[in-house]
Amino acid sequence: MTKYLIKRICYLVLTLFIVASVTFFMMKLMPGTPYTNQEKLSADQLRIMNEQYGLNKPILEQYWIYIVGLLHGDFGTSFQFNNQPVLGLIMSRLAPSLQIGAQAMILGSGLGILLGAVAAIRKNTWVDGVATFFSILGISIPNFVLAVLLQFFLAFKLQMFPIALWDGFSSSILPTLALAVAPLANTARFMRTEMVDVLSSDYIELAKAKGNSRWQTVAKHALRNSMIPVVTIIGPMAVNLMTGSLVVENIFSIPGIGEQFVKSIMTNDYPTIMGLTIFYSFLLMVIILVVDILYGIIDPRIRLSEKGAN
Amino acid sequence: MIAPQSPNTQNVAYANLPPKIGNGHLPGFKGTATVSGVTVDKYQQAGVPKGKSFILGTDYLGRDLLSRILYGTRLSLLIGILATLVDLLIGIPYGIISGWKGGRTDTFMQRIIEIISSIPNLIVVVLMMLILRPGLLSIVLAIGFTGWITMARLIRAQTFQLKEQEFVLAARTLGETPTRIAWKHLIPNLSSTIIIQTMFTIPSAIFFEAFLSFIGIGIPAPSASLGTLLSDGQKAFRFLPYQMWYPAAVLCLIMVAVNLLADGLRDAFDPKS
Numbered sequence: 001m002t003k004y005l006i007k008r009i010c011y012l013v014l015t016l017f018i019v020a021s022v023t024f025f026m027m028k029l030m031p032g033t034p035y036t037n038q039e040k041l042s043a044d045q046l047r048i049m050n051e052q053y054g055l056n057k058p059i060l061e062q063y064w065i066y067i068v069g070l071l072h073g074d075f076g077t078s079f080q081f082n083n084q085p086v087l088g089l090i091m092s093r094l095a096p097s098l099q100i101g102a103q104a105m106i107l108g109s110g111l112g113i114l115l116g117a118v119a120a121i122r123k124n125t126w127v128d129g130v131a132t133f134f135s136i137l138g139i140s141i142p143n144f145v146l147a148v149l150l151q152f153f154l155a156f157k158l159q160m161f162p163i164a165l166w167d168g169f170s171s172s173i174l175p176t177l178a179l180a181v182a183p184l185a186n187t188a189r190f191m192r193t194e195m196v197d198v199l200s201s202d203y204i205e206l207a208k209a210k211g212n213s214r215w216q217t218v219a220k221h222a223l224r225n226s227m228i229p230v231v232t233i234i235g236p237m238a239v240n241l242m243t244g245s246l247v248v249e250n251i252f253s254i255p256g257i258g259e260q261f262v263k264s265i266m267t268n269d270y271p272t273i274m275g276l277t278i279f280y281s282f283l284l285m286v287i288i289l290v291v292d293i294l295y296g297i298i299d300p301r302i303r304l305s306e307k308g309a310n
Numbered sequence: 311m312i313a314p315q316s317p318n319t320q321n322v323a324y325a326n327l328p329p330k331i332g333n334g335h336l337p338g339f340k341g342t343a344t345v346s347g348v349t350v351d352k353y354q355q356a357g358v359p360k361g362k363s364f365i366l367g368t369d370y371l372g373r374d375l376l377s378r379i380l381y382g383t384r385l386s387l388l389i390g391i392l393a394t395l396v397d398l399l400i401g402i403p404y405g406i407i408s409g410w411k412g413g414r415t416d417t418f419m420q421r422i423i424e425i426i427s428s429i430p431n432l433i434v435v436v437l438m439m440l441i442l443r444p445g446l447l448s449i450v451l452a453i454g455f456t457g458w459i460t461m462a463r464l465i466r467a468q469t470f471q472l473k474e475q476e477f478v479l480a481a482r483t484l485g486e487t488p489t490r491i492a493w494k495h496l497i498p499n500l501s502s503t504i505i506i507q508t509m510f511t512i513p514s515a516i517f518f519e520a521f522l523s524f525i526g527i528g529i530p531a532p533s534a535s536l537g538t539l540l541s542d543g544q545k546a547f548r549f550l551p552y553q554m555w556y557p558a559a560v561l562c563l564i565m566v567a568v569n570l571l572a573d574g575l576r577d578a579f580d581p582k583s
Contacts, residue, residue, distance in 0.1 A: 015425050029441045140565035145558045243432035281429045
């Protein structure tokens with residue numbers, strides 16, 4: 001286990017390094033400059049600003065400085081957000097994004113498991129049909145369309161929620177709903193397939209034969225076992241949530257990292273774009289690593305087969 | 311051809327006209343709007359000659375919304391299909407080579423895939439869009455570049471199984487070249503996987519395009535795509551909701567249709583169910 005962990009963490013660091021390098025050189029290829037009013041700046045002013053941000057040095061030297069800085073936890077200084085250090089900026093905006101992401105994940109996967117399980121138990125009935133229809137619909141409606149619709153009906157027409165504001169729990173409900181639909185639909189589809197498999201297995205037959213009622217069998221045996229593989233789609237779901245948050249945060253004006261990413265793209269703020277790209281990749285890889293470890297802990301068969309392979 | 315007007319003809323005098331069909335007898339398509347409690351005929355105000363109507367209304371530059379939606383749908387579908395082609399062109403050879411060679415080549419190629427897949431897809435697309443000039447081609451390339459990972463993984467796993475089978479061994483003993491084996495024996499056997507995966511890639515490509523246009527780095531003006539229409543519509547959504555409704559409905563309809571098709575194909579090809 002320890003060996004496996006160390007190996008995974010080494011890969012993680014290597015991957016982060018490659019991601020950082022690639023984004024760095026991509027940024028250098030980007031057209032345009034980070035200065036908003038470049039035409040008005042004289043050659044001297046440009047030179048001074050380039051010197052201040054270290055943009056006058058050869059690219060390889062800038063690259064070296066950036067990588068060494070990363071190792072010290074220094075992501076550079078933002079060009080647009082009041083010259084603040086990028087890492088501090090990200091950290092100060094992390095909380096709303098994490099809150100909405102976590103809420104959407106819990107709500108989506110919870111309801112999804114329920115919906116998928118019900119669909120599987122009532123397989124090939126109208127319940128199953130309705131559940132399948134809604135999960136296809138959930139996958140098909142882009143989350144930004146859903147976000148705008150929710151904003152229009154629930155916030156603007158019915159005035160149940162604030163339209164665009166970040167102030168406590170009530171303002172996080174709409175973005176959470178908009179983001180939760182995709183994970184809900186995915187989990188429901190996945191859960192249904194798994195549950196159908198489990199329900200036709202021998203130990204369920206045994207549980208029924210022992211005289212357990214239908215709901216007892218499902219709750220005690222089927223549900224738990226079919227939930228195990230659902231853990232594997234947490235990783236892809238996290239990716240979807242991240243991409244979704246980019247635009248949903250913008251629609252609801254939430255001061256999170258997604259909104260910051262879009263803003264920094266609009267303003268050619270290289271250090272912030274690079275910092276956020278690295279940060280997103282880091283977050284994603286950590287989530288995938290944790291999911292893999294969790295999966296081994298929950299499902300003993302995985303551990304056994306790994307031992308057998310070694 | 312079907313579009314009633316050219317999608318890019320501007321006529322500012324006719325800006326933001328509500329939907330109207332024929333003489334405006336159908337509810338919802340009367341061509342009227344409620345301004346501070348009073349219902350007014352927008353067409354009369356704008357001085358539109360009698361008999362002329364815009365079925366789905368006009369946008370803020372007076373462009374016919376129906377024509378723009380028709381052309382936008384065409385562009386979105388085109389992007390979906392082209393991006394999927396790029397996806398196929400990279401994903402299939404990559405998967406087959408990785409699976410066929412095995413060993414060190416495979417390990418190396420899988421590491422590359424792992425690295426690419428550890429950056430959220432959308433961020434790669436956004437970064438690529440920043441470097442390339444905005445336009446159809448760069449969107450297709452950016453989406454295709456990130457989309458092939460799943461395809462390559464599936465193909466690799468299948469190739470691993472296929473290459474152990476007798477008919478491949480027979481072809482090898484008969485002295486056929488690997489390229490020929492790939493074309494004649496592997497790809498026909500992989501076709502169901504390829505078709506299913508393709509059907510799942512198309513909606514995601516359409517979604518990405520809409521997304522990029524929505525945040526303003528997609529298809530440049532004046533061309534219309536469903537994404538740019540949504541993005542324009544969202545700005546005035548509170549007062550002119552129809553400008554967002556129709557493109558959103560079309561986009562959702564396309565996505566539902568393609569997803570249902572993909573689902574049906576998967577069930578049809580999957581021997582298990």
